[in-house]
Amino acid sequence: MASTPTFQLYNTLTRRVDPIEPAEQTADGTPHLRFYSCGPTVYAFAHIGNFRSFLTADLIVRTARALGWDTTYVTNVTDVGHLTDDDMTDPSGEDRMVKALRSKEGQRFANIWDLARYYTEALLRDWRALNLQEPDVRPRATEHIRPQILAVQQLIENGHAYETSQGIYFSVESFPDYGKLSGRGQDAEALVEGAAAQSRDVVTDPDKRDPRDFALWKKDDAHLMQWHSPWGWGFPGWHIECSVMANEYLGPSIDLHAGGEDLIFPHHECEIAQAESLSGEPFARYWAHTRFLQVEGEKMSKSKGNFYTVRDFIAPEPEGRDLDPLALRLTLLSGQYRKPFNFTFDTLRDNVRHVQRLQDVDALVDDAMAEDAPGDDFLGERLDALYDKALAALCDDLNTPAAIAAALEGAKMLGGVGSNLNGATARRAKDWLDQINALLGIIRHDETPASADDPEEEGLDVQALIDERDAARAAKDYERADALRDALQEMGYEVMDTPEGTQVRRQVRI
RNA sequence: GGUGACGUGGCCGAGUGGCUAGGCAGAGGCCUGCAAAGCCUCCUACGGCGGUUCGAAUCCGCCCGUCACCUCCA
Incomplete structure (x- = not known):
């Protein structure tokens, strides 16, 4: 094993790639990474862009663990709908979850709580399907209303917040530090002008002291989600939940x-302002942001017809x-998280192949271990070097x-060695595959051993044709054999002859 | 308008002062009854113009182009 690489990430706060040095260590000197990753608002099925962001967090955790670090990984579920236009515009505007409830898809939900529950469950299913590490804690905003109210009260008490009608x-x-993360928000005038340049309606609460001020609590006794507070019925502002x-x-x-990169401003800037005003300590020492993906060279949007949820791809x-x-x-994962990433069907097709190949090699190694042919290991060193390379790559800003x-x-x-794998080499190869899989999670699921798509489990008619x-x-009737191959391919199967006879697998159609 | 990125072979995508990234597609080969899969070999590029340097895709300057964010967003 080569010397342990230094884990470094681009830090939005310092605008450079910084080595990650956790503040805490366990008793034996192991670094302990305390990590918070912003989760989605559950008003719809998660889309592939959401998951690109979650995957960044996933890789950070996997890399830290591969380095032997302790990790505490927290990622939230935002199940409170926040205003679509926040406080800059009409404060009586609808929020995203209310909007979702009133949409056509929303008709089947009894109420907004039902909708939130449904999409949270869908999120967790997609999360597991994409083999993301389970967080140590997955807090929900609605289950932390009291600490949010207490935080707001405290901010009023120490002079960082005020009440209007x-x-x-x-x-x-x-x-005074507002703007240190994003480099924005110093200049109230520019903020208003910027919004005006986007031809947004600039309607502020007339009692707001500064256009930059943001809501900690909204008074609204007609809102579909509301809680009682010292200021009457209402709901918390968006930024306060993550701080709390x-x-x-x-x-x-x-x-x-x-x-995600969109959270730099205003969300994370506001989180910093609240959290540091409460504690007097730096909120987070490192900030990592994932760049938005594009689809076939264009911004993903429903109106362009290139909007994809995770289930659009993985559902049966x-x-x-x-x-x-x-x-x-x-x-x-095939693009670095901080670079523009263009999601295309070509790339998807390539990667279906890559996963298949890794899984084929995994099966090959299993067979070789079972056979356990004599001989010395002859690949271990080269495989270890490749693992070190992969880990070093992830340590280098993912x-x-x-x-x-x-x-x-x-x-x-491994494919090149093929059936000449002896037992000793195969065991080293299996270790390598396990390590690569722990790092990237692209060969098999970590949690539930994949048994769902058993390739043997084909339909009766397919098995009959095989x-x-x-x-x-066997009878050398090749004309008949070729006709049967054509028939199987017609049915959507890839046909391969192996020493064990005809093998088929589903042809990928994308 | 403000801020920040990016431009690498047919395509995707690493690298960032001299040393083959990798993949897809394409060509040839091994294997195969023929295929498929797999493996081997080949395909050598860095937006433009200047500059620094023994040497630049890599550093500096200018220009061109693309994209993102700027209170809906991962």
């Missing part, structure tokens, strides 16, 4: 905070395309393309 606002003026939940599970000063037909979720995972390249090189090496074809080949 419509709500409670954070006073940006009271926090991060504090609750990780303490007032955490190591690393991550999310006809709702989805019945793809191996790991292929979607690999596709989303260079996933380089890490994946190392994985594929190893697969090629048997018939094997018989025809």
Whole structure:
């Protein structure tokens, strides 16, 4: 094993790639990473862009664990709908979850709580399907209303917030560091002009002291989700939930905070303002942000018809395309998180192949271990070097393309040796595959051993054709064998002849 | 308008002062009854123009182009 690489990430706060140095260590000197990653608002099925962001967090955790670090990984579920236009515009505007409830898809839900529950469950299913690490805690905003109210009260008490007839606002003026993360928000005039340039309606609460001030609590006794507070019925502002939940599970000063690039401003800027005004300590020392993906070269949007949810790909037909979720995972990892990423069907197709190849090699190694042919290990060193390369790549600001390249090189090496794998080499290869899988999660699921898509489990008619074809080949009736192959391909199967006879697998249609 | 990125072979995508990334597609080969899969070999590029340097895709300057964010968003 080569010397342990230094884990470094681009830090939005310092605008450079910084080595990650957790503030805490366990008794034996092991670094302990305390990490908070912003989760989605559950008003719809998660889309592939959401998951690109969650995958960044996933890789950070996997890399830290591969380095032997302790990790506490918290990622939230935002199940409170926040205003679509927040406080800059009409504060009586609808929120996203209310909107979803009133949409056509929303008709089947009894109420907004029902909708939130449904999409939360869908999120967790997709999460597991894409083989993301389970967080240590997955707090929900609605289950942390009281600490949010207490935080708002405290902010009023220490002079960082004030009340108007419509709500409670954070006073940006009271926090001189506002803007240190995003480089924005220093200049109230520019903010208003910027919004005007986007031809947004600039309608502020007339009692707001500064256009930059943002809502901590909205007074609204007609809202579909409301709680009682010292200021009457209403609901919390968007930014306060993450500050409060991060504090609750990780303490007032955490190591690393991550999310999508859109969250830099205003969400994370506002989180910093609230959290640091409460604790007087730096909220997070490192900030990592994932760049938005594009689809076929364009911004993903419903109006362009290129908007894809995770289930569009992995759900069984006809709702989805019945793809191996790991292929979607690999596709989303195939670009570095901080670079523009263009999601294309070509890339998806390539990655279906790559996952299949890794799984084929995995099966090959299993067979070789079972056979346990004599001989010394002759690949271990080269495989170890490839694993070190993959880990070093991830440590270098999550260079996933380089890490994946190392994985594929190893697969090629094993494929080249093929059936000449002896037992000793196969065991080393299995260790390597396990390590690569722990790092990238692209060969098999970590949690539930994949048993769902057993390739043997084909329909009766398919098995009959396979048997018939094997018989025809044994009898050297190649005309018949070729006709049967054509028939199987017609039915959507890839046909391969092996020493064990005809093998088939589902042809990927995307 | 403000801020920040990016432009690498037919395509995707690493690298970032001299040393083959990797993949897809394409060509040839091994294997195969023929295929498929797999493996081997080949395909050598860095937006433009200047500059620094023994040497630049890599550093500097200018220009061109693409994209993102700027209170809906992962």
